[in-house]
Amino acid sequence: MVPIPQNLTLLAENKYPEILKIIEEGRTDIIQNLLDIGKYFKVKITFSEPVEISVISRWSPWYIDDDGRNTRTKSPSRVTTSTHIFNGFFLYDNYSLCYKFKRNGRRGYYLPVNKIIKYEPVIKTEKKTCFDSYEDFRKKFNTHFITEDEIKKLWNGTSGQHGGKYVPSDFRKIGKKGKATLKRFLERFKGVNTINNAGYQLSSTSDPKPCYYLTEKQEAWAHSGRDISISHLYGNSYVWYSSEYANCGNGRYGLLANRNEFLWLEDD
Secondary structure, eight states, X not given: OOOOOGGGGGGOSTTOHHHHHHHHHTOOOHHHHHHHHTTTSOEEXXXXXXXXXXXXXXXXXXXXXXXXXXXXXXXXXXXXXXXXXXXXXXXETTTXXXXXXXXXXXXXXXXXXXXXXXXXXXXXXXXXXXXSSHHHHHTTOOTTTBOHHXXXXXXXXXXXXXXXXXXXXXXXXXXXXXXXXXXXXXXXXXXXXXXXXXXXXXSOTTSSSOOEEEEEEEOOSSTTSEEEEEEEETTOSBOEEEEEETTTSOEEEEEEOSSSEEEEEEEO
């Protein structure tokens, strides 16, 4: 007998009457339980041994259908695993339990119910809308890219975009191209507190006060892509990050916070 998921008690609310019924009755009908839970949540299932699961993840080549139209469909690929998160379930012929390819889809494959040893709803935790403290905010930064004093200024200041204190959603993920650019940047960058400007370029010999920059760029791969730039002005307490529309000079700008995120400061 497969035990009822322990985390179901977290969902015992009036808006999930079917789930409440599972708890109250101690219902062990795994097929009906999966159908009811799958109405509201994705479900993580553990099997007694690795099983083959079909997922739609690859586009088929273009082909001409019977009506003479160019057609392209997603074909199923397969993974072999003992644990998998499923989008939902449906009954075929009112008897066989199947798993869905898509959350709101009507297509799928048979589920090997006899091999299930554990299942539980995947409960998403609510995203944080603010930082609890300076220490919480400070954890987002790597002081290789920004000084402690600069982090404190940001904490005490406000966002130029929304006017409030900086919040978790102001930190934006760096994409694949940005990470490749950062990797090249780090080959020469020694940290904001470096006392050696080796590898930096002089901005202009005519400036009364010479400025030295270290910059790494990656142009967009296509017209709809972004031009990425990561730069540091020698002596500055932060590293600048920009993601601009291809050949445009307008985009999104911020400070490099860590190897995976930048702090969004402005759009242009």
